[in-house]
Amino acid sequence: MTIPSLQDGIDKAGSAIKLLWKPDAEPWTPEVVAREYVGxxxxxxxxxxxxxxxxxxxxxYDMWIEGPDATQVLADHGANNFEKFAIGQAKQYVPVTRDGHIVTDGILAREGENKYLLSGIPAAQHWVQYHAEKGGYDVGFVTDPSSAFRQGxxxxxxxxxxxxxxxxxxxxxxxxxxxxxxxxxxxxxxxxxxxxxxxxxxxxxxxxxxxxxxxxxxxxxxxxxxxxxxxxxxxxxxxxxxxxxxxxxxxGWIPSPVPGIYTDPDLPEYRKHLPLFGIEGKRPLNGSYFREDIEDYYVSPYELGYGKMISFNHDFLGRDALLKAKDGPLRTKVTLVLDADDVRTVVGQGEAPGFVLTYARHRVETAAGLVGMTMQTASVDPVGTVLAQTLIDSEHAAPGTEVTVVWGEHPGPGTDPEADLGFPRIRATVQPSPFSEHARTLYRRGR
Missing domain, CATH: 3.30.1360.120 (Probable tRNA modification gtpase trme; domain 1)
Incomplete structure (x- = not known):
């Protein structure tokens, strides 16, 4: 039996959006670990x-990359600085497409002169291994899937x-x-x-x-x-x-951004290589922010806050696109602090709302209209409300800016993306990302 590919899924659905759009999708939580231990x-x-x-x-998902060309293949397909990468060091690996859209990030640890461990969700691992095998690099791979997908x-x-x-x-x-x-x-x-x-x-x-x-x-x-x-x-x-x-x-880390791989005319072979029932074909999209074009969900590593990790001291796939994007009009990553009273009213869970978690892309608006989309939203009890990691138009990114979050589930294809569906609004205030001042300043020093 032939295993369907990501491209098969896109073709059958009619578009990447039709494949991925799943209103009211259950949010991912870590496998095996109990939902709560003490609350x-x-x-x-x-x-x-x-x-x-x-x-x-x-x-x-762990993938060991070892061989004489291990550094070369990672450098050719990642925007990081590999001249300053000590054995025992780890970096947030930043692979991008030819157009400068992030594939997804991963944690890359250097274990030896020619040995690395790339960990995280498997989109970055798929990308590196595919290009290594296609490009004939002298490198081998050992993989250990996450427990939810480990065969046997x-x-x-x-x-x-x-x-x-x-x-x-x-x-x-x-x-x-x-x-x-x-x-x-x-x-x-x-x-x-x-x-x-x-x-x-x-x-x-x-x-x-x-x-x-x-x-x-x-x-x-x-x-x-x-x-x-x-x-x-x-x-x-x-x-x-x-x-x-x-x-x-x-x-301030945005997990699992949409990989910029679904429409690139250079990547049909890659999409045929990927299984439909992998992360690229099954990580759903939902929320009040709906667009017919999957490219409206692509993100630049600059928007995710990875600008300091990008090094132009070597040639790599997507280098020219990132050079152009560096000074271009980009969205800014911010934290939205949702109004606690509005959360209680809209989420409807009484005086002490239960845990709110969603990876939905919700519309963020001002009087001028649409200005951004949420990327992950969760209750943070020490703050006393719900926070949302958000990409917002830069002119609205100043701390203290007041916005509204449209809370609802757009039905998807067949309904106008701009239709007024009567969704409730939650007031919110823009704050920096990371939200923690310590996280923004002190604990990353020496990275």
């Missing part, structure tokens, strides 16, 4: 006020546990018998826990101090239990799937 409000408070443990082991089940190859929050350093010191070696942001150091090897990646979420510990799965249970044991006196709280998803809204 999402307490779990969010943990990384603000105490210490939190997050399990990232099951929802990350089984365990991941790696565990990933994050320890985050103001008490993270104290917990780590207790677990390892003292502070870890001084490590720059997004750099890692090799350590052991009772003789078990792992790496400590200096990382943070929502602006808080922390580490991500990565090691062979055979040691996962032991490391987890040790963290729970030494963390108990500090009030360590495990983070469930709901609270976990909200961290990116605070930290």
């Amino acid at each position: 999402w409000r307490q779990e969010q408070a943990a990384w603000h006020e105490g210490v939190a443990l997050l399990n990232l082991s099951h929802h990350m 089940g089984g365990d991941p190859k790696l565990f990933r546990y994050q320890i985050q929050g103001p008490l993270a350093a104290e917990l780590v010191g207790r677990a390892f018998g003292g502070p870890l070696p001084e490590t720059k942001f997004f750099h890692s150091t090799a350590i052991t826990l009772d003789g078990r090897p792992l790496r400590a990646l200096r990382h943070g979420m929502a602006g808080q101090v922390g580490f991500e510990f990565i090691g062979p799965w055979e040691h996962a249970a032991y490391v987890h239990e040790q963290f729970l044991r030494v963390g108990e006196p500090l009030g360590l709280i495990e983070i469930g799937a709901l609270a976990y998803t909200s961290a990116s809204v605070e930290s």
Whole structure:
């Protein structure tokens, strides 16, 4: 039986939008992890006020890239600076299409002179492997899908546990018998826990101090239990799937932007290479912001805040397009702070609204009309309301600007994108992204 491709799905549906538009789509939450352990409000408070443990082991797609041409293929298809990429360092990998649209980002860790680990949702991994094989690069690949898609089940190859929050350093010191070696942001150091090897990646979420510990799965249970044991006196709280998803809204990271691959006339072979039932064919679009053209959902890495990561010191696919876009009219990434009273009224959950989470693209408007779209929206209890990571026209991006969010689900093709469907409006105020001042300034230094 032939496995249908992404291009097959587009052709059958009639367009990429008709394939992807799914009103009222259920938002993604991490696999395997419980939705809540002690309640999402307490779990969010943990990384603000105490210490939190997050399990990232099951929802990350890992791909090891190794061989003489490993650096070359990544540099040829990524906008990052590869001249300054130390072994043990990690970067937000930024692959773009010929037209400068992001494919999606991923976390790229350099494990050796000719060995890298690319982690995240698999769109960037698909892109790199396809171009490596098509271009005849001398490089090999080993993949470990996320637990939801690992054929035959089984365990991941790696565990990933994050320890985050103001008490993270104290917990780590207790677990390892003292502070870890001084490590720059997004750099890692090799350590052991009772003789078990792992790496400590200096990382943070929502602006808080922390580490991500990565090691062979055979040691996962032991490391987890040790963290729970030494963390108990500090009030360590495990983070469930709901609270976990909200961290990116605070930290300013926009997960899973629409890959700019659906209409590029140079990419029909690539679309035929991708399976329909992969991330590119099944990550839905929904919300009140509807457009017939999928290109209206494409984004530039500049709009996502990745401008500082782009280096023009080498040739790469999309370089010319990014050079042109650098000084062009682009949207700005901001945080919208939704009016708490309007949220209670519109979402309709009483005095203490339940957890709000959506990746819907909702319309953002002013008196002048449409000015932007939301990218991810979630409740953040320490702030007391709902926040939305948003791309907005730059002239409306100043902190304090008042806008409205149109809250509803456009039915999609067959209905005018500009039709007044009677959706309620939620007042909102523009604030910077990342929302946390610490995340915007201090904890990224040295990256």
